[in-house]
Amino acid sequence: MTYLWDDPANFADDALTGFCELHADLVRQVPGGAVRRGRPERPKVAVLPGGGSGHYPAFYGVIGPGLADGAVSGNLFTSPSAQDACSVARAAHSGAGVVFSYGNYAGDVMNFGLAADRLRSEGVEVEHVVVTDDIASAPAEESERRRGIAGDFTVFKLMGAAAEEGAELAEVVRIGRKTNGRTRTIGTAFAGCSFPGAAEPLFQVPDGHMGLGLGIHGEPGLRDVPLPSAAELAEDFVARVLAEKPDGAGGRVAVLLNGLGAVKHEELLVLWRHVAARLRDSGHVPVLPEVGELVTSLDMAGVSLTLTWLDDELERLWTAPAWTPAFRRGHITEVRGEETVDEPEAETVGYAPAAxxxxxxxxxxxxxxxxxxxxxxxxxxxxxxxxxxxxxxxxxxxxxxxxxxxxxxxxxxxxxxxxxxxxxxxxxxxxxxxxxxxxxxxxxxxxxxxxxxxxxxxxxxxxxxxxxxxxxxxxxxxxxxxxxxxxxxxxxxxxxxxxxxxxxxxxxxxxxxxxxxxxxxxxxxxxxxxxxxxxxxxxxxxxxxxxxxxxxxxxxxxxxxxxxxxxxx
Amino acid sequence: MTYLWDDPANFADDALTGFCELHADLVRQVPGGAVRRGRPERPKVAVLPGGGSGHYPAFYGVIGPGLADGAVSGNLFTSPSAQDACSVARAAHSGAGVVFSYGNYAGDVMNFGLAADRLRSEGVEVEHVVVTDDIASAPAEESERRRGIAGDFTVFKLMGAAAEEGAELAEVVRIGRKTNGRTRTIGTAFAGCSFPGAAEPLFQVPDGHMGLGLGIHGEPGLRDVPLPSAAELAEDFVARVLAEKPDGAGGRVAVLLNGLGAVKHEELLVLWRHVAARLRDSGHVPVLPEVGELVTSLDMAGVSLTLTWLDDELERLWTAPAWTPAFRRGHITEVRGEETVDEPEAETVGYAPAAxxxxxxxxxxxxxxxxxxxxxxxxxxxxxxxxxxxxxxxxxxxxxxxxxxxxxxxxxxxxxxxxxxxxxxxxxxxxxxxxxxxxxxxxxxxxxxxxxxxxxxxxxxxxxxxxxxxxxxxxxxxxxxxxxxxxxxxxxxxxxxxxxxxxxxxxxxxxxxxxxxxxxxxxxxxxxxxxxxxxxxxxxxxxxxxxxxxxxxxxxxxxxxxxxxxxxx
CATH class of the missing domain: 1.25.40.340 (DhaL domain)
Incomplete structure (x- = not known):
């Protein structure tokens, strides 16, 4: 259940505003989302994750040095509009182009696509990195149809690190797509989440079962199976992900063990022991693994395991520092240019005289x-x-x-x-x-x-x-x-x-x-x-x-x- | 519900082990809990929070530079034993004494008390700081009877910062007690948590209601009231906490808006807007407020608001850097002495010859x-x-x-x-x-x-x-x-x-x-x-x-x- 709200229709906006007030030292709210406070000293590629709300810290929770330059935030589980994306991109753009990155959902693909058209017509270089890490959502031979879930985080992180190093747009995009190509996630849900004011959860899982492969908005998974023990779940998860090890990949992996909301810290820690052991057994070395909530679904009870096979280049970017409200690694100092906030121009609409x-x-x-x-x-x-x-x-x-x-x-x-x-x-x-x-x-x-x-x-x-x-x-x-x-x-x-x-x-x-x-x-x-x-x-x-x-x-x-x-x- | 476990009887131990494996760079597991990896270069006061498990990041999640030197961890919602406390204290003690800090619960008071007796007999200086922030658990005139809840975090943080600065034992204890004396928390629960393997939640709240003042283990609160809006809840919370403003306190406050488990990030952010506004209205300035999960109760749906009235001394300690698995603020460098791990001596029991x-x-x-x-x-x-x-x-x-x-x-x-x-x-x-x-x-x-x-x-x-x-x-x-x-x-x-x-x-x-x-x-x-x-x-x-x-x-x-x-x- 969701318990705290004012007007359910404004829940997502209210949360975004609360976030921007709380982290006013780091971020600035703009129509459609938020951007880093202050312009970079030199033009840098703006890495802009985005998608529907309800997945905190995705997407605006990872704005900050070493990660995102802004985030486009739609209504609950609803893609942002093209205007939202344009607004955030204009505020975040510092002259080196922008890259939108989002999970592979029809609404996001359409809206970010339309936004890119508009921005290009304004002279802004725009690229896309679409995340398709959910191995349960389509077979490997149709991987481009797969949805994006917790792997979002790894893709954003590596792109953010590359952009922070000063990489150009094409290079940041290359890193993003390479990371996505080496990232696999399997998830499961034990119980559905519910929207503010909704009498019923968005979906239900039969008692004593879990929905293996269920999506972060409740999209259909592989099947309902009886609840396994933590050891059994870890074994199944690791086997499924390793079965899709990319060709030529080595043994060093970035790992996310992600809670979707109501599965708690202690449960994730119990599960982690087995995941780590199974990975080691298969010759893998987890590099700075993250166990916690990275891509949630309101109060959904569920968990997912993400592996990204690293090479030297990706490992350097994965271990690079970052400092955001929800994710902090190492020490990073942001060099900011002069703090100038461009007031959005009042929109004036003109029409040719009509008959x-x-x-x-x-x-x-x-x-x-x-x-x-x-x-x-x-x-x-x-x-x-x-x-x-x-x-x-x-x-x-x-x-x-x-x-x-x-x-x-x-x-x-x-x-x-x-x-x-x-x-x-x-x-x-x-x-x-x-x-x-x-x-x-x-x-x-x-x-x-x-x-x-x-x-x-x-x-x-x-x-x-x-x-x-x-x-x-x-x-x-x-x-x-x-x-x-x-x-x-x-x-x-x-x-x-x-x-x-x-x-x-x-x-x-x-x-x-x-x-x-x-x-x-x-x-x-x-x-x-x-x-x-x-x-x-x-x-x-x-x-x-x-x-x-x-x-x-x-x-x-x-x-x-x-x-x-x-x-x- | 709790979904992931192996043997429910070992759940707390398994989680602790998983934590210590995950954060092996920062912590080392010892019988009864965990301590920072590596000894400090010079003797420093060991700040040792502790209590039952199920409240992550309390208690072991806050081990690290600028915060705790170790944590004593009992079974789920069950105080650790005196032996647990002794074991952790012996591993963490570097010659400048230890201070146990814990919420005011009978089991904790007894066990930490017995542990102190034993440790003192071994020549270790030991002190206690008992946290009593829960204003719903007893009237103000009996504040020493109050339970400790999320205010634990602030007390630990300030003591940890003082110890990191090199303060002596008596000074760290003074800071801890002063912080506790200026800390007030009000909490509420919307739905109960459940233990691994339990068929029923630990307690239930009537539909459409919340248990105002309910404790973090389900202890009785003030009363069940109909679910308020976020704005109404913030107003009520702030009014209740401000009604207990300490004599002579100013307007600068450390604030924790704490989720107990299943209440999600977006809900806390929506609530935060109103809390921040009400605090500002009453002439208060939140200093580095924290909105998130700091003291949880497994998957309990609930939230609490904690205020600590700061003065110059406390503000300096509150804003000081810290680097722990669950809480990171600013930049901190730990100076470690040589890494020597004392193997616990095998216990040999001898008895005088009996008739x-x-x-x-x-x-x-x-x-x-x-x-x-x-x-x-x-x-x-x-x-x-x-x-x-x-x-x-x-x-x-x-x-x-x-x-x-x-x-x-x-x-x-x-x-x-x-x-x-x-x-x-x-x-x-x-x-x-x-x-x-x-x-x-x-x-x-x-x-x-x-x-x-x-x-x-x-x-x-x-x-x-x-x-x-x-x-x-x-x-x-x-x-x-x-x-x-x-x-x-x-x-x-x-x-x-x-x-x-x-x-x-x-x-x-x-x-x-x-x-x-x-x-x-x-x-x-x-x-x-x-x-x-x-x-x-x-x-x-x-x-x-x-x-x-x-x-x-x-x-x-x-x-x-x-x-x-x-x-x-």
């Missing part, structure tokens, strides 16, 4: 979005309840956050004289920037694509079909889901198809029919099983419950259809 | 003790089950540990030619040294007292009554319990009274009658309520269940009675 017709249509766009916001707010609890079955129950909250931001952004654009297309595109940007996560980036990018197609066109059936076509294409492109995967695509595709094949030239009629198709498809999604790797262990139970993303998509199209009907009479 | 009659009686003493051991082993589960109602369920295990050690020690003494009295005294020493905790020290000291009275006398009714009288007096003296407090005294006193007032000269008859009285009294203890402060929140439920200490006392007297009956026929 009156398009500005009138923009009023409808904003009005329809407001209706959508009301409807989504009304449906928040219901969407959350549906999402609880197979997800983390925050779909309603995330949609409300996104739609509200979209309405605000569209209103601002409208006041600034934007036409309908620009308003819709602004709505998309607002949604993506505020909501984060996967649905945020998909809806955001989709709306922007639709807005760009709409442009200053009139709102007829033909252009609406084209705009929706662009929205659907962009969402498919970014999200990569197929029909039948139990995602919003299951409602999106029938909607697009119905609109594209409409035989009527009446937008109201065509939209109404398409919305009906989306609604039917959303309800039909109840019979589907979520695609592999996407959902949590409760996923199987979700058969019989529709996909929350499909349901909210159908709801939104219905509300817009109702608005169109009303507006046309 | 043949006494050596024959010694055979009976050993044989009777063996019967007791068998009976206690058979009753282990039953004793454990009784203890679960109001205690931590380890009474059976503790008794088995103690009696087994007593038998071994008595056998060794007998082989070395000891008479009956010396065998009994040796049994007592073995029990106290192996079992630790309160029952260990009481039984151990009681048996030794009985053995000293027995000497080389014959085993008649009169000397048996005198020996039991000495045993009872010693136990009452050390333990301080009254009849009716629901302790072993409730069976002990009727037993003593019956034996002293026996009208028969037959030992078998007199003992049999006394054992019957003890048995009746043990069963009658079911109607008693445990004395205040002794038992856990489940204590009230224990009405209807006899006291496990009284039950085991009655069992032992009955087994000895049966042995006497058999031996006399």
């Amino acid at each position: 009156d017709s398009s500005r009138r249509l923009a009023e409808h766009v904003v009005a329809a979005l407001r209706r959508v916001e009301t409807a989504v707010r009304d449906a928040e609890d219901e969407l959350g309840a549906i999402d609880t079955v197979a997800g983390d129950g925050d779909h309603g909250r995330g949609m409300v956050r996104g739609v509200s931001a979209a309405v605000e952004a569209a209103e601002r654009a409208q006041l600034a004289g934007a036409g309908a297309g620009d308003c819709l595109a602004a709505a998309g940007d607002g949604w993506a920037d505020r909501a984060g996560g996967t649905s945020g980036v998909l809806w955001g990018a989709g709306l922007r694509a639709a807005g760009e197609v709409l442009g200053e066109h009139a709102g007829d059936a033909e252009i609406a079909a084209k705009a929706v076509d662009a929205l659907a294409t962009r969402i498919r492109e970014l999200g990569g889901a197929e029909v039948g995967d139990k995602t919003l695509v299951d409602a999106l595709e029938p909607f697009r198809a119905a609109l594209l094949s409409a035989t009527t030239s009446s937008l109201v009629e065509a939209w109404g029919e398409a919305a009906t198709a989306a609604d039917r498809a959303a309800r039909d999604s109840a019979r589907l099983v979520p695609r592999k790797g996407r959902a949590r262990p409760l996923a199987e139970r979700s058969v019989g419950t529709p996909d929350p993303g499909a349901v909210s998509f159908a709801l939104i199209t219905k509300v817009i259809g109702d608005y169109l009907t009303g507006a046309s009479t | 043949d009659s006494s050596r024959r009686l010694a055979e009976h003493v050993v044989a009777a003790l063996r019967r007791v051991e068998t009976a206690v082993r058979d009753a282990e589960d039953e004793l454990g089950a009784i203890d679960t109602v109001a205690g931590d369920g380890d009474h059976g295990r503790g008794m088995v540990r103690g009696v087994s050690a007593a038998v071994e020690a008595a056998e060794r003494a007998q082989l070395a030619g000891a008479g009956a009295g010396d065998c009994l005294a040796a049994a007592g020493d073995g029990w106290a040294d192996r079992a630790g905790g309160t029952s260990g020290v009481l039984w151990g000291a009681g048996l030794r007292a009985a053995g000293e009275v027995l000497g080389e006398h014959a085993g008649d009714a009169e000397i048996a009554a005198k020996a039991v009288d000495a045993l009872a007096t010693r136990i009452r003296e050390l333990g301080g319990a009254e009849v009716g407090d629901k302790t072993l005294v409730d069976a002990l006193e009727p037993f003593r009274a019956a034996l002293l007032s026996a009208t028969t000269s037959s030992l078998v008859e007199a003992w049999g009658e006394a054992a019957t009285a003890a048995d009746r009294a043990a069963r009658d203890s079911a109607r008693l309520v445990p004395r205040k402060g002794r038992a856990r929140p489940l204590a009230e439920r224990s009405v209807g269940t006899p006291d496990p200490g009284a039950v085991s006392f009655a069992l032992i007297t009955k087994v000895i009675g049966d042995y006497l009956t058999g031996a006399s026929t």
Whole structure:
């Protein structure tokens, strides 16, 4: 259980603020995360880990000399938005480029990818190091599909040490990817964590069992097995990790024995004895092993073992000093340049003068979005309840956050004289920037694509079909889901198809029919099983419950259809 | 829940060994705990915290330059034995004296007290600093009765810094007592912890409530209250601690916001914002505040707030560097002398030649003790089950540990030619040294007292009554319990009274009658309520269940009675 919070919706932000206040001598809060206080004396590569909150000390707990230059921090278990990543990168950039590093999750990959596009357009050199250490999440031959878990820490540490030594961007990236390529983690969970205010844990493990290979957000693992003794668990863990020893690797290894939250220090110490013995038996030498909490999952009861096979270069970087709130090794002195804090520039949005017709249509766009916001707010609890079955129950909250931001952004654009297309595109940007996560980036990018197609066109059936076509294409492109995967695509595709094949030239009629198709498809999604790797262990139970993303998509199209009907009479 | 262990009975030892292996560069394991690796270059005061296990990083996690010189570590939530304390002190002593520091719990006070007596007899200067920071455990006017909780950490830290500066023993003790006198903690628990292998948590808190003021072993707190928000909890905590601001104290404070185990980093950070704001509002300045896990209780869900009002002297010591496995501040370099590890001398026990009659009686003493051991082993589960109602369920295990050690020690003494009295005294020493905790020290000291009275006398009714009288007096003296407090005294006193007032000269008859009285009294203890402060929140439920200490006392007297009956026929 999580016990302490004020507003559950602000829990992640409140924790970040508390952290930045506590460690004000080391870090400075910026929108979307935190950065080291003070600029480096000379330009240095900014190493920027990031991801959802709830994994402290990942990610902002490791900001400091010898490790990270900043961290991008999303909502609980939700990827930060592209805007979050841009904001942190701009604050941390000192002229030598930035490297984002994060676990391999769809939302993170999309949002950091979009951020990189924006930053490059501003002239910032940006690279990525994606961590894929979780051997339980995909077979070795598909290692690029693996998720990133506690191995994050080792990858960040070695990149941070390289950057601190003055390595250039390409070199820091090389070290990061090399470390990731030699890092393997196996984890297990004994009991689920729970979000602030949630009545139930995110997932459950059967009594007397553990979920071997379960992910740090409750993603499905290998299987449930009876609880082993500490000796048995160590033997199993070490055997699984050693089975994936990289070709040509030697015997010196960095080791993390990581507690996920509620497994306590004494338990980790009991386990460590056996892990160390099994490693020694197999000819391995643990180099400065770390036993403690490095990548947690709120109060999840679980533990993971990470090995990184070192060579001379990696060992030098692993043993290098670091000084951060959560991890301190050796002695390090930070040489800081003059303390100058760049105030973020107030965002001013300008639009090319739009035709009156398009500005009138923009009023409808904003009005329809407001209706959508009301409807989504009304449906928040219901969407959350549906999402609880197979997800983390925050779909309603995330949609409300996104739609509200979209309405605000569209209103601002409208006041600034934007036409309908620009308003819709602004709505998309607002949604993506505020909501984060996967649905945020998909809806955001989709709306922007639709807005760009709409442009200053009139709102007829033909252009609406084209705009929706662009929205659907962009969402498919970014999200990569197929029909039948139990995602919003299951409602999106029938909607697009119905609109594209409409035989009527009446937008109201065509939209109404398409919305009906989306609604039917959303309800039909109840019979589907979520695609592999996407959902949590409760996923199987979700058969019989529709996909929350499909349901909210159908709801939104219905509300817009109702608005169109009303507006046309 | 606790999930990882091998043999639950060895959990604490296994964790200590794992710790010492992990941090072999910093610490060295010795019987009863651990000490810093390497001797100081010059004699320095050895600061030795100690107590039961399960509170990591208390106590051995803070061994290192600028903090502790060693730590005495008992079984889970059980005070270390006097022998443990002596062993650690002998290894850590470098010629400038030692100071034991521990929370104010009966078992710790007794065992460290006995250890000090022994060490002083060996020429070692020994002092004590007892921590009494828990404002919920007794009113301010009885502050010497208060328990020690997270404030332990601050007291150890300041004493460690003083000793590192080269302060003499009296000065280190002065700093420790001054710090304790200016330190106040309030804690709360949301859910109980559980021992390895235990089916149920040690205590429970009603759903949606918290146990305000609950102790770190589940001792009773102030009351159960509905779960507050983070802001409300911070306000309440700060108000309670500030209400006990020491006279003349200023506004600069060392602050610990301590997680007890399952309350996670993000929750502590959310809480910190409010604590910091309330402190600032009241004119206080937190100096290098610590937010994290400093004194835990396995996986207990709970949190505590500790304030230490600083003056110039204390602030200098609080901000001084330290480098330990669990706590690192600033830069510190340890100057070590030559690395010489004194092998503990093999214990050789010698006895004055005993009369043949006494050596024959010694055979009976050993044989009777063996019967007791068998009976206690058979009753282990039953004793454990009784203890679960109001205690931590380890009474059976503790008794088995103690009696087994007593038998071994008595056998060794007998082989070395000891008479009956010396065998009994040796049994007592073995029990106290192996079992630790309160029952260990009481039984151990009681048996030794009985053995000293027995000497080389014959085993008649009169000397048996005198020996039991000495045993009872010693136990009452050390333990301080009254009849009716629901302790072993409730069976002990009727037993003593019956034996002293026996009208028969037959030992078998007199003992049999006394054992019957003890048995009746043990069963009658079911109607008693445990004395205040002794038992856990489940204590009230224990009405209807006899006291496990009284039950085991009655069992032992009955087994000895049966042995006497058999031996006399």
